[in-house]
Amino acid sequence: MDNARIADTFDHIADLLEFTAANPFRVRAYRNGARTVRDLGEPAADILADENRKLTDIDGIGKDLAGKIAALVAGDRVPLLDELTAKVPESALAMMRIPGVGPKKAAALFKELGIATLDELRAACEAGRVRGLKGFGAKTEQTILAGLSLAEQADVRMLWAEADVEAQRVLAHLRGYPGVRELEMAGSYRRGRETVGDLDVLAVADDVDALMDHFGKLDDLDTVIGRGDTKMSVRLGSGVQIDLRVVPEESFGAALQYFTGSKDHNVAVRSLAKKEGLKINEYGVYRGDEYVAGRTEKDVYATLGLPLFPPEIREARREFDWAAAGELPKLIEADDIVGDLHMHTHATDGRASIEEMAAAAKKRGLRFIAITDHSKRVSMANGLDAARALAQWKEIDEINARADDGFLILKGIECDILEKGGMDLPDDVLAEADWVVASVHYGQNQPREQITERILGALENPHVSAIAHPTGRIVNRRKPYEVDLEAVFAAAKKHHKFLELNANPHRLDLDDVACAAAKDRGIPIVINTDAHSTEGLGVLRNGILQARRAGLTKQDVANARGWTQMKKLLGK
């Protein structure tokens, strides 16, 4: 079993334990364990197989969790999981996804009324049976009915790029109220997570009530979930929840730090503060009752001797180790990228011409691009055969010859790795290209060994420059194709090839953990848009956010260098 599945299992155990009213700290230990395994950066099986290392050396993994990981890796059953599964039906857990229903209420519904599915819960609410339960009332019943549809569309999180549209709209609306002195989005949106659940807005305002009234006039507002002295929550027609918090000016930095999270990052910060005899909450840093800091985030971190962490790395992974060593990486910026090496034109499934793509890229400040249309195997997209590819490259030569501004268009191709192995175009054709990205489009259901073999074969081909999407990952889709990523890393390193971080918000292949692992192994990443139109070039920022979350610097990203440098890396 791989790390992701082990982590899912631990999270599932935590859900079940919560439902059975287990010790909350035991629940947290499983959640911590899940996160730790998910972020490991190498297969837990490798650590187990290494007699010089122990799983228990990892922070947060004790004897018990190490034993369960070993069992899962070996494919054995975990007795605790079987025991809990026998007690709690899967469908009952779904009740905890209803806003306002947590483990206690869900368990009460299950135990007292025998409700085990969302359908049964709806019926019970409509029959007025729920309000009779201790701790429940008519209002709770209404809340449940209203929240059922949300629970049924399990785990709908927006892509960051979609959340960004809403976020900008909300910020613009709030800025329309003149009494706003500070305004900032916090939460997972600010951390640049690939998906965002809800939006958190922080504000400092002259008149809190007036700002909240103004907030209530937001377009597309569906319901006001709650409104207090400092916090107001609303839900939009699109289902997005937005929380507005208004804080005093001297608390803005503390609140921004607090509500940006992540939760785990904050727990770690608070623990550090406690050791220093300080207390941190959303209002500031306190020594006893004395306010020490809170105006800016920088002030808050400084009281603990910590640097101002970029939001993208506040995940309680390695940022505190980096800070302690004084080695906080200077994360890559969008402006550092000087070339984009994966895009399509109307020769295949793109919508613009070579020159239109080049002009758009130039406008965005790039110095070079590679045109990488599909190869012939992708017949649906009218992929290029040898003759058409060579003709396109001739055209590119002519465009480059006419150009007088130093902008360079590389002759490229996204060449398919065939189902039976090998490339879709002959070597003598690929040899004519400046840049070849190899890609698995077909036979994605093959066994792991076979897909890995195909990719390794491509990496051995002297004309291949990069693997386009090394894991076939698509955000929000559960299963990418299965590949031995460690073997791919090793081959990429050996043959001096690049791995692509596909910046399309639906793909973001590699994920941040894989991206960090590639960095650790010294494999250069290229961040490409895979654009199919001139607007498509704009998705680059999604890739940048992903790279930043992985802790990548300018030095780790190959297309932050000029093409001459990249050619050297390829050994050309």
Next chain:
DNA sequence: GCCGTTTTCGGCCCGACTGTTTTCAGTCG
């Protein structure tokens, strides 16, 4: 369930808001 320069027990981050209570538990972030 994990952890330890107060170390094998007793802690484990902290506060707002809601609804159901009559002083607070549950939920959320």
